[in-house]
Amino acid sequence: MREKAATLPNVQLEQGTVTSLLEENGTIKGVQYKTKTGEEMNAYAPLTIVCDGCFSNLRRNLCSPKVEVPSSFVGLILENCQLPHANHGHVILADPSPILFYPISSTEIRCLVDVPGQKVPSVSNGQMATYLKTVVAPQIPPELHDAFIATVDKGKIRTMSNRSMPAAPHPTPGALLMGDAFNMRHPLTGGGMTVALSDIVVLRNLLRPLTDMNDASTLCKYLESFYTLRKPVASTINTLAG
Structure with a gap:
């Protein structure tokens, strides 16, 4: 532009x-x-x-x-997996808050997990990985589960506060x-x-x-x-x- x-x-x-x-x-x-x-x-x-x-x-x-910070997005990029509906964005109405998946290339899918509150589990000490595996992973589509766990295990986790x-x-x-x-x-x-x-x-x-x-x-x-x-x-x- x-x-x-x-x-x-x-x-x-x-x-x-x-x-x-x-x-x-x-x-x-x-x-x-x-x-x-x-x-x-x-x-x-x-x-x-x-x-x-x-x-x-x-x-x-x-x-x-x-400025308020109601939650944070935890971002991951899943590789070599397929969305339930190709070329579409997916919003999972999970507990306690939504999860977003959408394709960013022919082999990559971006995942954004909404984590409520101003403080998120620590990435450095492994709390975030545990949260993603135990709370989030059971609620995502089975087609994405293995790729999600693999990305978490690699430690490729990013966070950013959501602002309103x-x-x-x-x-x-x-x-x-x-x-x-x-x-x-x-x-x-x-x-x-x-x-x-x-x-x-x-x-x-x-x-x-x-x-x-x-x-x-x-x-x-x-x-x-x-x-x-x-x-x-x-x-x-x-x-x-x-």
Whole structure:
């Protein structure tokens, strides 16, 4: 998507790590960022879209973040096995929480086990392997059982916390939050990209008729409707994910 956008004549692609927002009299004027060589640069624009993901270090300037961690995903890659229904994702409604399987290549299947709570069994001392073998393995489809156990025995186990955060923006002249930096839900349904792309369409339609975006306060008031217009899709996806 980035490569596609970069081919457009009105797009200039600059890559770096944004370190801060540039603010002047309550208005966001742009960003400060570091290039690959470590050089600090400033970029200015009438509207800055902040979309730096679930670990955003910029969102605190633009919203009241209340990030919750209801569970964690334990990830494994199963090899040389077949799903009950080829080329489909599978959600197992297990106890105490769901298990997700989906193909990532002709020979590999990704497994994501939802483990409730903020603290998961330790991988390093073997508690996680025991949990996966005794609690999870008996509940998965028999076609996947042996490959699941083999992957656990190899110790190829990864964990990542699942985060949720309601949208609570502070309308700020010159800037707008989008994506996981703005609103998160449990990733089991894969709804994050759906919400983000829907938000992009809403924003595009709002910006399309504008010929001048240099009046920051007027633009900010105009874009407040973004938060209302995004709700039908975003709220539905968030509810399903919850």
